[in-house]
Amino acid sequence: KGELCEKALEECATVEEVIQLYTEFYTPHWQGHSMWADRQGNSVIIEYGEKDVVFLRKDQGYQVMTNYYLSDSTNQRWSSCHRFKAITEILNNQGDLSVGLMTLALNASHKEGLTPTLYSNVYDLKNGDIYVYHFHYYGEFVRFNLAEELEKGDQYLELPSLFCRIKTKSPSPDQLVNGPDVCFKWSGGAADYEVHYSEDPGFNTYNTEKVSNPIPDDVQRLSYAPVGIILIIAWSIRKRRRQCLLFLSLLLLLGSCSSCTKLFISPQWPESMEFSVCVKNLNPGRTYHWKIISLEDNRMSSESIAQTFRTSD
Incomplete structure (x- = not known):
């Protein structure tokens, strides 16, 4: 009983195991399709023909699936959409795959209007991390680690409440800062934040400044x-x-x-406030990376997309 995809998620650890399971059962699901991937870098798109299952394996460094039936593009239910083309173009013109690159692809393919994109996910299969973006705003995300969340047992999370719409303002991306001092400026709906800045793009080591501001009068x-x-x-x-x-x-x-x-068109973001903090004596002629982390009691921390700036010589 139940969906075959649920059985696959419960029992399969690799793409090959998923393919074997779908080979045994013919259960066309509203003529839809699904993509499966594993931490070994394998992926497959599963679609349904008239009497068989079609497996489309990855034949290059990436694989793309949107509302576009790849095995039968003449099917009137499906049509080649701009989202498929936009994502493919981004992946063709970029280098190594990364969370940042996937975020660009999500931004290029999101939908607005009466039926907008409500949330987007990036899955890091090797590390077991899930990056969630709320209501096609890609300047802020919440990171879940699958192993850590499973250890907590059953829980209920209201996604909109995890976000405070952090917007970084200064320094602007790739800005050249005159002198060794810099002031970080941003806005958001939380009351407490940390600023992380580092010469390491991976933030394995970093400096931090904590900022707490009361709600303005x-x-x-x-x-x-x-x-x-x-x-x-x-x-x-x-x-x-x-x-x-x-x-x-x-x-x-x-x-x-x-x-x-507007109930289902635009979310109710928290009231936004302005924040800033200044740091001194940065190394001259260096590229720095910085991001904002929200601090809220009894909830996960959201964070901004990392930005870069450079100090003058």
């Missing part, structure tokens, strides 16, 4: 806005100012309708 004052609207409406009724009452009621109606129509 002007943000707190926003919470009084609904109370103010209610008081104005009450005053309007008392003074029989019908035009003012009608106008305010219309604003409330439009606001509520707007929030309803």
Whole structure:
């Protein structure tokens, strides 16, 4: 019982084992297709013909699958889409595969509009890491380690709550910084952060600065806005100012309708605040890498995509 793909995930450790399992069972799933990969670098796309299973093995350094039936491109259910072409072009023109390269491919192939991309994943099969990006925003991710999460047992995670929309602002990518001092600037919805900066792109060794800022007073004052609207409406009724009452009621109606129509189109990001910290005496003429880590109690830390800058000689 259940889906064949679930059985494969439970019982198979390699692509060859998956192929053997699908060879034994013919269970076409809504004429769809699936891709399988293992930590040895093997991959296969499994599709269904009229009476058989089609296995498309990787024949170069990468393999791409989108909503495009590779074994039968004439099938009217499928059509060659720009996403397949965009990803292929990126992989053809780049060097070694990396998480950063996969992120570029995700960004190039995401969808917006009424049926947008809700989340994206990059799987590092060798290290067992999963990088999750929320609502096609690729400047921030949460990293899961499969072994660590399995040790925790059953758990429930609400993906949107793990992200605070970190946006790095300064130094800009590949900026040349004059002198040995630099100020890091960013925005986000968390209250506490760490800045990691290093000459090592892998951050095996790095320096860190912790930054904690309270919510600014002007943000707190926003919470009084609904109370103010209610008081104005009450005053309007008392003074029989019908035009003012009608106008305010219309604003409330439009606001509520707007929030309803955007419920599945745009996520509710946390209120963003500005942060900065300055460091001194960096080595001259060096390339530095930096990123922002959010610090939140009782939840995983999200982090920004690493950026680079260079100090002047």
